Amino acid sequence: MKRAIIITPTYNEHENVVRLVHEVFAQQPLCPDVELNILIVDDNSPDGTSDTVRNLQRKEDPQFQHIHLLTRPGKMGLGTAYVTGFKYALREGYDYIFEMDADFSHDPKEIPNFLREIANYDLVIGSRYITGAHVSNWPRRRLLLSYNANLYARTITGIPVHDATAGFKCFRREVLEAIDLDDIRSNGYAFQIEMHFRVWRKGFRIKEIPITFVDRNAGTSKMSKAIVREAMVMVWKLKRRAMVGEL
Secondary structure (H helix, E strand, C coil): CEEEEEEEEECCCHHHHHHHHHHHHCCHHHCCCEEEEEEEEECCCCCCHHHHHHHHHCCCCHHHHHEEEEECCCCCCHHHHHHHHHHHHHHCCCCEEEECCCCCCCCHHHHHHHHHHHCCCCEEEEECCCCCCEEECCCHHHHHHHHHHHHHHHHHHCCCCCCCCCCCEEEEHHHHHHCCHHHCCCCCCHHHHHHHHHHHHCCCCEEEEECEEECCCCCCCCCCHHHHHHHHHHHHHHHHHHHCCCC
């Protein structure tokens, strides 16, 4: 049986994490050929997110043996959380490696759809900006900002991905093995653009599938002006590095 791990970075997600774990494992009957695991990468959340996960791990239900936890000393950013999770997944021999948010903007019910597509592709991206996708509860200003940021990223880098900042996706392990994870330069939402760009430059097969994206209903958003600025600058750095043969 193949094994998949869903990597979920957290910072103050106590309100969401129990429900998230239950909903991920509720998909297991729909994925009979793939064992589902979840890895919480928590940045020492003051609200006790890590303790909540540890309590779940202590339960006798066999599915909770597939909950994994890495606790970092402090708030270190989205990109480094995923790189930490990627290295753990590769070290532990997982076949399929997901990125998924903890706030239910990414619906765990989509996991079986990703696994069906990853049989024929190397990276499957849950896209908000292709036919069939839907964005719910986002303020119009936030939606326009995100859409235009993706248009900007595609225009500068040439990457053939409609949702370059998408954070819901599934990699084959071979993709992450081919990327120098220690060379990742970005940490906020620019991290997503950089990963997609590197995968594309390596010639891997990429598929976007439509998802329904719902704004969080618990906790607080991690978006900031600094994150937006990082993404705007990163696309030019990626283009330059590609032109001089560094990527």
